[in-house]
Amino acid sequence: MLAGCGGSRPSGEAGYEAMAGNPESGERYDGKAVSPIHRAASEPVSTFAVDVDTASYANVRRMLMGGQPVPAEAVRTEEMINYFRYDYPAPADRSAPFSVTTDLAVTPWNPGTRLLRIGLRGYDVPRAQRPAANLVFMVDVSGSMDAPDKLPLVRQALSILADGLRADDSVSIITYAGSVQTLIEGSHDPAGIKAALSGLEAGGGTAGGPALSMAYDLARAHRIPGGINRIVMATDGDFNVGLSDQQGLEAMVRQNREDGISLTTLGFGQGNYNDAMMEAVADLGNGNHAYIDSAMEARKVLDEELSSTLFTIARDVKVQVEFNPAVVGEYRLIGYENRALREEDFADDKVDAGELGAGHQVTALYEIVPAGQQGWLPARKYAANAAATPAPSGDASEAATVRLRYRLPNGTESRLIEVPVAAGRLAAAQAPAGDMAFAIAVAAFGQKLRGDTRLGRFDYGDIARLAGPQGDYWRKEFVELTRLAATRPPTVTATSAAE
Incomplete structure (x- = not known):
């Protein structure tokens, strides 16, 4: 099912292929008609x-x-x-x-x-009372992320999240562009996490599908029983999933959702922002979708509301x-x-x-x-079609x-x-x-x-x-x-x- 936070779409297992947006910018949105009367x-x-x-x-x-x-x-x-x-x-x-x-x-x-x-x-x-967290940062470093409101803001946003982690939390970081790389695996050191983030640079194509598969593997390898096990995907959403079809992506996310690994998506940038995909994948993965347009928004989502985001x-x-x-x-x-x-x-x-x-x-x-x-609706001509008389x-x-x-x-x-x-x-x-x-x-x-x-x-x-x-x-x-x-x-x- 592709539908905020694990929601459902009217047609059940529907995808995000029906997208609309600003043709001048290339941004993609899965819009719906205003709810009827x-x-x-x-x-x-x-x-x-x-x-x-x-x-x-x-x-x-x-x-x-x-x-x-x-x-x-x-x-x-x-x-x-x-x-x-x-x-x-x-x-x-x-x-x-x-x-x-x-x-x-x-x-x-x-x-x-x-x-x-x-x-x-x-x-x-309270932060001190939430369960321990096993987080996998999945960071898009493809060429499309080379903009001031994209990768530099990703580095800042995830550094804010790292500052809010506890000693019993575990963090892994993978990046994806033309290939997938593991930068950190199962770290408990905020300074090391922030150092790895500070070195991120954008360039190359996009391999989102293999990266998501690797992220799930890492989350499973460092699973915390009874804790928070979550992937945090940071991207503009403009990625080739690397799978033969959309059903393959759905199956991957759904299987891992049932296995207790949730998926949060953080959207960045403009011009090619794929909101439709970002929202749909997060919902399918029992996660939530936020858009980060500033350092203040990053602090709101990943520091002030960290427990809400994770637990x-x-x-x-x-x-x-x-x-x-x-x-x-x-x-x-x-x-x-x-x-x-x-x-x-x-x-x-x-x-x-x-x-x-x-x-x-x-x-x-x-x-x-x-x-x-x-009301808004007109009266109907035929008696059989008229609204029933309310019970007195x-x-x-x-x-x-x-x-x-x-x-x-x-x-x-x-x-x-x-x-x-x-x-x-x-x-x-x-x-x-x-x-x-x-x-x-x-x-x-x-x-x-x-x-x-x-x-x-x-x-x-x-x-x-x-x-x-x-x-x-x-x-x-x-x-x-x-x-x-x-x-x-x-x-x-x-x-x-x-x-």
Whole structure:
């Protein structure tokens, strides 16, 4: 299955051959259409795999700061939202690895609808308490990496990670260009690791397939039972996998995923950046995908959020929301287009889904039309096609039920959490404020960049005002990005690229 962090694509074992991007730059993205609208009476259940990737936000930031057009296909709204942390409570204890929070607010761009926010927060693990890590750095040193925002930034990023390692961690480093070389094997010495990284130089072709095979061999040779066993691939994604077909790559990653070796991808650079491949391979490998556009982003991902990046606390995390047609007329999920699952996949433990790391957060937003209110969908002509009349009984006490299913890292059977959403909360919803307002602002930003027509005339100035003044560095930067977006070059879409 190719789908952030171990997510699933709608068609199951789908690849990344359907790619779009900016034809002027050669960057490749696997874009999906904006999620459709559903009638609760005929389609009451929505199911998706969680996603904790953040690559899309950092990549879009790079484009906006560089004065470049933003391809709509490059924007994954859920990754924009999940780039930031929100005020969700920590789980009470580790018997359940994450807390579940639900909030409701009036939609800023449509006062007739409501926004339901679902928030998950994993338990935190101090660096000193995380399991020992067996890491294999797989570094692309091919000619395409010879740029200031590529290999030099790779050296800096992985040096930051090396500074955060413990004495019981093991690190191996392999490089790949025209051939594969092993620089360090099973080292516990941060100084030696950083010295090896400092000597990296770019040049030659690309042999990604053999390098990935070698990386798995090294990870297996230095496996830490009960520890973290992970490959960290640093590349622009422009590599020939070196296998006869895509199925061979899928089989390699899937087999090693089942053997307990996960794969994280770190994207670098521009012009030939293959986001589609990077995201897909990381998801297939039960890992996560981040884009590193600066030394500050490297420190955020590989130092401040190191435990989240490395240590998985819950596997195959799925979310399912069942809406009550007596209370909800229509709904739409904002983002998660390439994480959609079938209803029957939710209870099927054989269906792979998203992984949650220590301290990770996941946020999802649904826009809801209350029953009896004018929605997006037109009335139907024939009586048999009309929405069923809502039950007049006590069936209206709940608006929805949020269900979560997950496995513990070493568990074989999934566990279920159910959280009802009281119907009265829809009527009592107020205009969004504080943390909720900021999350909605980020969601609107992503959807605006995607060309979502449901936002109406809600513009970037409205988004900045909704976000409000911020003290946190990353949130302040977001507000500045909304101002840059208002003056950016036209968005490039797959349709316009073909014209």
